[in-house]
Amino acid sequence: MGKTLIVGIIMLFLSTACLPVLASEELPDLVIEDIFLWPSDFPNEYHFEYRLRNIGDAPIYNFQLKTTIQIRWLLLGSIPLFSIYLTTHNGLVGRLLSNETISIPFISCDALPKFGSYRFTLTVNPTETIDESNYDNNKYSEDWKVFLRDWEEI
Secondary structure (H helix, E strand, C coil), X not given: CHHHHHHHHHHHHHHHHCCCCCCCCCCCCEEEEEXXXXXXXXXXXXXXXXXXXXXXXXXXEEEEEEEEEEEEEEECCCEXXXXXXXXXXXXXXXXXCCCCEEEEEEEEHHHCCCEEEEEEEEEECCCCCXXXXXXXXXXXXXXXXXXXXXXXXX
């Protein structure tokens, strides 16, 4: 009885420890690389855009992209205080191949204050509706200041 039990335990261990390991499924991985100003279709008007890259191994086709956008006023140019803008941007994207980049506009400069320092924080795919290989790299922050319409990155 004792030898049978020991042999049974060893066989159980070997059967579970020696299972074949399946290769991980290839998935996209979305990251925000940058926030920048870009001229709009109207003269003397600019809007903010973010650059989105798929650093994963698989493309995404016809997907609904959600991005949460928060802009906070910075006290003394470095301490984030209250939020002046908070929204979730939804947009349909046709495709994003592996290692491909697209730029997505999210707010006009005219809709923002004309003086001060601000922190832009964007999170792409916040509800994880798009299957990705890594959700930990979906958040991006950048500080900007403005004085009478003259926006510049800090």
